Amino acid sequence: MAGALALGANAQDYDKWSLELNGGFNKPMAPLAPPFLSPTLNIGHVDFGVRYMFNEKFGAKLDFGFGSFKEAGGDSQSPAFDTKYNRLNLQGVANLGRVLNFESFSRSFGMLLHGGAGIGLVNPELNTYNDFDDNVYTLIFGITPQLKLSNNIALVGDISTILNGRQTVTFDGDGVIRPSTTNGFYGANGTWWTGTIGLNFYLGSAEEHADWYIEADKYATKEELASQINGIKDMLKDSDGDGVPDYLDKEPNTPAGARVNSSGSTLDSDGDGTPDHVDECPFMPGPASTNGCPVEEEVEEVDYFKQAINDGYVNVYFAFDSDKPLGYSTSAANYVANFLKRNPGVNVEVKGYADELGPEDYNMELSESRAKSVYDLLVAAGVDGSRLSYQGYGEDTSVDKSSADARQMARRASFEVK
Numbered sequence: 001m002a003g004a005l006a007l008g009a010n011a012q013d014y015d016k017w018s019l020e021l022n023g024g025f026n027k028p029m030a031p032l033a034p035p036f037l038s039p040t041l042n043i044g045h046v047d048f049g050v051r052y053m054f055n056e057k058f059g060a061k062l063d064f065g066f067g068s069f070k071e072a073g074g075d076s077q078s079p080a081f082d083t084k085y086n087r088l089n090l091q092g093v094a095n096l097g098r099v100l101n102f103e104s105f106s107r108s109f110g111m112l113l114h115g116g117a118g119i120g121l122v123n124p125e126l127n128t129y130n131d132f133d134d135n136v137y138t139l140i141f142g143i144t145p146q147l148k149l150s151n152n153i154a155l156v157g158d159i160s161t162i163l164n165g166r167q168t169v170t171f172d173g174d175g176v177i178r179p180s181t182t183n184g185f186y187g188a189n190g191t192w193w194t195g196t197i198g199l200n201f202y203l204g205s206a207e208e209h210a211d212w213y214i215e216a217d218k219y220a221t222k223e224e225l226a227s228q229i230n231g232i233k234d235m236l237k238d239s240d241g242d243g244v245p246d247y248l249d250k251e252p253n254t255p256a257g258a259r260v261n262s263s264g265s266t267l268d269s270d271g272d273g274t275p276d277h278v279d280e281c282p283f284m285p286g287p288a289s290t291n292g293c294p295v296e297e298e299v300e301e302v303d304y305f306k307q308a309i310n311d312g313y314v315n316v317y318f319a320f321d322s323d324k325p326l327g328y329s330t331s332a333a334n335y336v337a338n339f340l341k342r343n344p345g346v347n348v349e350v351k352g353y354a355d356e357l358g359p360e361d362y363n364m365e366l367s368e369s370r371a372k373s374v375y376d377l378l379v380a381a382g383v384d385g386s387r388l389s390y391q392g393y394g395e396d397t398s399v400d401k402s403s404a405d406a407r408q409m410a411r412r413a414s415f416e417v418k
Helices: 002-011 222-235 298-310 331-342 360-380 404-410
Strands: 017-030 042-053 058-070 082-095 109-124 134-148 153-165 188-203 315-317 348-354 388-395 412-417
Touching (some): 042 082, 042 188, 058 188, 315 331, 315 404, 331 360, 360 412
Parallel strands (some): 348 388
Antiparallel strands (some): 042 058, 153 188, 315 412
């Protein structure tokens, strides 16, 4: 039952039936008995049909065509002939507009490819075999450009080649086709073509016919795109200016200049109750009375800093595929610079990392570029380059690469006291 309902719902997406009416030229190519000639373009063909599309790409049609062949006029010296014909064909149809995705450059231009078989009658009215009923079978192949005028009508052109099988007399009615065998006539021994222009009339109550239908979930309207863009803009707002967009920010009202993690939460790296942005010693716990700094000897400061490094609290973070530090994390480099200035006997290595997305050799180069960027920050802050070194360590495989937050933590530069 559910499948039947789904099929019924899908059938309402687009119309499938159409009526086709065309008129124009014909041209009998062969056989013609000498000295009969036919005009290049002879106005004298009409066809009409009904078409049903199984889906947006393929369908079938039944069409009937009729007309007459005439001799070439003017100075051609061709004797007169007048041959009536008709044909009835069942054909398969392929909608090249949908098969080849014409919608990528036009929503109003299409093209159909058709071909099939049927029966026909060639009836000369002049010359030796006048009034002879030449019953034939027909093979037809053609291409039909389309121009959408409205949801109900399309302007079409068509060029088709028709092969008559088991044709007995020539198109002019003055000769008999004599094959080289003794078994009589055989094969597709008559060739002609038609060129027409006409209209397709689409039947049904849906908004569009299958010729022009495009699945709605693949292509959004201008209004839908505008709405989605506005939604993205809202998501990318950063109300507190900490470098983390609101949709990822778990603390969207942090004070200006506050040091935050990748989720936008205020950091307290040493856990002393004083947030990093007001803690003058963010990696060494101390009372609020000393602005978060302990009253200890210099050697203890070195120990606390090493511990902070080993615990992974001091990091400069980067955006995806970038070696430019994120604004909210550059303060870590300033803290390292201040520490080195206070402790001239300490050297530091800058260690760059990347997440696991992308080629491994590319990530190795990216991690070294990140380490070099932070090295340059420390030198710019007044640290002697001889006290610094940097190296890229490639991908950090210790995090869950399926998590966006974890991958952000991997895109970093860390420090190691030497």
